Amino acid sequence: MTKLLLALLGMLAMTAVAAADPAESTPTPRDEDTATLLSLGGTAASGLLVLGGSKLGNSGMVEVGLLSAFVTPSLGEMYSGQYLTLGTGLRLGGAAAAIAGFATVFCWEDCSQSQETTGGVLMIAGAAAYVGGTIYDIWNAHHVAREYNVHHFHVAPTVMQTPSGTTAGVGIGGSF
Secondary structure (H helix, E strand, O other): HHHHHHHHHHHHHHOOOOOHHHHHHHOOOHHHHHHHHHHHHHHHHHHHHHHHHHOOOOHHHHHHHHHOOOOOHHHHHOOOOOOOOHHHHHHHHHHHHHHHHHHHHHHOOOOHHHHHHHHHHHHHHHHHHHHHHHHHHHHHHHHHHHHHHHHHEEEEEEEEEEOOOEEEEEEEEEEO
């Protein structure tokens, strides 16, 4: 009898209570205003770093502001789970075009008028793409938050059986 009791206690000690994994918890809804404010605030912070660094003569601060400006307009979309955005692509492409244009305009040997014109067009197009990508990400942040909520949360009318009979109610479900 003692051996049986010890075996049962040993088996009981090795078991665990069934519970949901905390990593797979129910997703929380994303607030559209929060998403927009994250994008606006992040963009403003990057701009302030660039302006403040320029004013103080701190090139490191300017560099951090410029580098962070690639990411911060997308913070609202990242908040809603979208990490690669059209705006980020536009900013990266625009920066590449502007750098190529700058290199073309300021050539060191045998520069032609057409090279300078092409370089100027690339710089302007690159700057426009960069600004457009920033504006797009700020504008799109609340749309991405709304889409997140649509895909992760569902509210539907339902009929439920209660002890006193059938009644109408609201069922809430989610995608996990």
